[in-house]
Amino acid sequence: MKYVKPDSFDAAAQLLRDEQGIARILSGGTDVLVMLKAEMVEPDLMVDLKHLPGMQDIVAENGGFRIGAAVPTARMGEHAALVAMWPGVVEGAELIGSTQVQNRATMAGNLCTGSPAADSVPAMVTAGAVARLHGPDGVRDVPVGDIPTGPGKNILAKGEFITSIYLPARPERAGDAYLRFIPRTEMDIAVSSAAVSLVLDDAGVVTDANVAIGAVAPTVRLVADAGAAIIGSKLDDDAVAKMVAAVEAACSPINDKRGTIAFRTTTAGVLAKRAAHIAYIRAGGQS
Amino acid sequence: MKNIQVETTINGDATEFLCAPDESLLDVLRDRLGLTGAKEGCGTGDCGACSVTLNGEVVCSCLVLGVETQGAEIGTIEGMANGETLHPLQRVFIEEAALQCGICTPGILVAAKSLLEKNPDPTDTEIRYWLAGNLCRCTGYDKIIKAVQVAAAEMRGA
Secondary structure: EEOOOOOHHHHHHHEEEEOOOOEEEEEOOHHHHHHOOOOOOOEEEEEEEOOOOOOOEEEEEEEEEEEOOOOOHHHHOOHHHHHHOHHHHHHHHOOOHHHHHHOOOOOHHHHHHOOOOOOOHHHHHHHOOEEEEEOEEEEEEEEEOOOEEEOOOOOOOOOOOEEEEEEEEOOOOOOEEEEOOOOOOOOOOOEEEEEEEEEEEEOOOOEEEEEEEEEOOOOOOOOOHHHHHOOOOOOOHHHHHHHHHHHHHHHHOOOEOOHHHHHHHHHHHOOOOOOOOHHHHHOOOOO | EEEEEEEEEEOOEEEEEEOOOOEEEHHHHHHHOOOOOOOOOOOOOOOOOOOEEEOOOOEEEOEEEHHHHOEEEEEEHHHHEEEEEEHHHHHHHHHHHOOOOOHHHHHHHHHHHHHHHHOOOOOOOHHHHOOOOOOOOOOHHHHHHHHHHHHHHHHHHO
16 A cells, blocks of 8 residues: 655545555545455555645635535534534534544545445535535535435545535524434444524524435435425424424335334434424524 | 655654554554553544544544654653653542553543543533543443542642
């Protein structure tokens, strides 16, 4: 294995494009080094990008925040303005692994690894987050929800990598939340999960809502019907019941030792309901 | 595989080593530098026995490549005591019997020290969450939490 720290994004993209063998990108390393150890992958080339410009930075941009692809999730939790604007995104990211892992792991890595249960992804999707990709053919911006295509798979072309993730600006009365079900309190993989992001008007009526679910389909799923079900409501029981029904209808989970199809489907609906109420209160609504 | 020369600072001392590109920082510390305080439990970032600080933040050294640490500041359990004087956390762990076999202890001490630097007065719950990635199969954790609280109180008073 060769280990390389290229001196620019263009050089990194060329290196990755020209590598004939197996190449891996090293950012937090919390997935790739486990795979190395387990001999699940034996890369010929490891490209370290953490030192390149902006990779470790959280920068205010157009009212939102641009988060470098190598920013560990723990640094997000220490950024008061980011937590205030996107609490659900940060709480999802901070559920990944232990303190030690959170000091290395990144949202960009969590996204590219392509786990259907990735904790940071549902809230990024409901936030309308956009990943900036750098590759041999230049730079492009892609909505986070379009990046994973199935378990362990993503749309990145050969030589392409994420350099940052952008979280857009928020109106005054807006909130988001992420919840997952695990059989213990910490250090586990979601059996099912849900994120909700919503915007309220002055009367506390939902004017915009996104609902996404995790670990209940091959990829994290944005459920348009679920968001639509609560728009125009103050999260009254009828609207919430419609949202839960839409969530359940969008679930197509697997049966395994960690959860049955029925259990994952039901819990996804329950988590969406609870996350919606948390997001509502965070947006300044009275419930 | 060609070895790479790396220059770092470990426990305040400038340190140079050679390592293979796929060698973990944990293997470098233990097998090349003789710093065997960090332990290998799982090798996959689950148990925390290999905890060290990297540029001031606690990480699993099994999930860091040695070559990544060029120019970095590394802190290990070997740097925790001041000469013959134990750090308050180390001394209180002995006084409170917060260990049995001791395999997890170096990692827990490194992680607990990092917690108290950020949060000198944590709740029991905050300690438990912070140390969730440090597994101990002997103590049942209660004595560890108590020892961190006793050391924290002493350090706040000092």
